[in-house]
Each structure stands twice: as structure tokens, then as C-alpha cells.
Amino acid sequence: MKLHILGTAASEGFPALFCKCAHCQKARSLGGKNIRTRTSAILDDTLKIDFPPDTLHHVLRDNLDLAKIQHLLFTHTHHDHFYPEDLNMRLPGYAHGVQYPLHIYGNDTALAKCSQTLKKQNEHVQLHLLKPFQTYQIGDTEVTPLLADHNPHETCLLFHIKSGPTSLLYGHDTGWFPDETWNWLEKSKVDIALLDCTNGNLPEFRNHMNVNAVTVTKNRLQQCNVLTEQSKVYVTHFSHNIGLLHEDLIKIFQPYDIEVAYDGLIIER
Ligand SMILES: [Zn+2]
Ligand SMILES: [Zn+2]
Ligand SMILES: [Zn+2]
Structure with a gap:
């Protein structure tokens, strides 16, 4: 993978x-x-998860070939995860030499918004509804959407993906x-876990996790043998409001053997 x-x-x-806080100023001066x-x-070069407004920047920064993407999953x-307007740039007239259709998978809200936004024909884009806890064969992978505790107004998903x-x-x-x-996860195996740590050391762990929720989650996954000795846990999706730089996050997570993800990181297993 x-x-x-x-x-x-x-x-x-x-x-x-737009922020001028000390923490953002520090990040601007340090960079990296x-x-x-x-x-x-992107998983195995062909399956993409989410399509944020920074996609063109990702393509330019990491020299991506987005034409290879045949399957797009939405959480x-x-x-910050969903900017379907730019998917119109994959349609005839804007993109040449791409293979159709693009398969898009998501909850009912994501599919309805894609339907409204994309000036699509069925031969160019196909929409597929994902239901939590059902397993789907998508490309060369098996994808099981699981339920998140994030936004009560839509069915927010996390994914277990087997490749x-x-x-x-x-x-x-x-x-x-x-x-x-x-309940579903405790019967599964996970080699790589990417966990939401938006709230850093702030107390809140509903809607987004914090450091404590991440470490307790890792422990519980280990106790249920979902994680093995070789499994790796990464944290990601950090808010500027936590006031932590990359080096601070590394210091916090090192004792728990948890890695801090960064933009452009490639994990191969
Ligand atoms: Zn800031
Ligand atoms: Zn988000
Ligand atoms: Zn969100």
C-alpha cells in the first residue's frame, strides 16, 4: 500500500x-x-480520499498526475474536504486524455451536492452511495465506511480500506x-491508522479528537489486537488554535510511539 x-x-x-496570531506568524517564518x-x-495512485480547495496546490507541489484517479471517496x-466545483475541470473541454468515468462515492449529502454542481453526463461521472458498515469493492481495494461523531446534520464517514x-x-x-x-473495528485489523487530532491539547474530543482521545484510541485498538506490533498510528488534521508547531507535536506523541503526519508524507507498507 x-x-x-x-x-x-x-x-x-x-x-x-487570514490569521495574524503568534502561532501562525511563527509557522509562516519557520515554513517546512x-x-x-x-x-x-491518495491511495496507490488511483484512489483519492476527499477533494479540498487546495487540490491544485497539491498537484503543483507534489507533481501529481490526477488523471490516474479513477475513484474518489468523500468523508x-x-x-476543507469537499470542493466539487473543481471536479468540473475533469470534464470534456477542460481535461484532455483522461479516462471516463470518474467514480465518486459518498453519503447522500455529498452525492446530492455533486449532482447539483457537476455539469456531468453519466458517461463522465458516476455517483455511488456509501452506507456505513457495508463493504464495497472499489478498484483494487475493499472499502468499509464507518460512522464518525462529527456533524449531526450528515452521515460523516471514516474508512477502513484493505489493499x-x-x-x-x-x-x-x-x-x-x-x-x-x-464494535466493527474491534473485529478488524489495521496496519496504518490515520487519526484526527484537530484539538491538540484542548479538552474537547467530541466532533474532533484531541491528544488524549488519540492515545486512548490507540490503546484500545492495541488491547483488541486490531493493531499489531508492526502497525503504525499517525495523527493529522491540526487546528492553528492548538498553538503547537510540528516539533511540539513530535515531542507530545513520541512517548506513545505515534507519528505526526505532514504534508507530502508518503507511507509505504
Ligand atoms: Zn492563527
Ligand atoms: Zn476537516
Ligand atoms: Zn469536518
């Missing part, structure tokens, strides 16, 4: 789009891994996992 992480910030980006863009990842429709012998838990904007998600 090759997982290319494109963005690791919360919705405002880091440094945040302190520059975080909006969330997305939910918050704008060959390797399994990924893609947990963005999850909050503390609901019981149904724990």
Missing part, C-alpha cells in the same frame, strides 16, 4: 488563511513541516468513535 498524504491542516489551513494544507490523500461535505494484505484506517473528522464503529 502506498498512502500519499496531501494535506494535514484543519479547515482554516496552517498558517490559517509547519505549512499544512487542507485534507486529502463528508465540510468545505492487498494491508489495511488502512482513515479517520478524519471523527471525534470519539461511536459504539457501532468500535
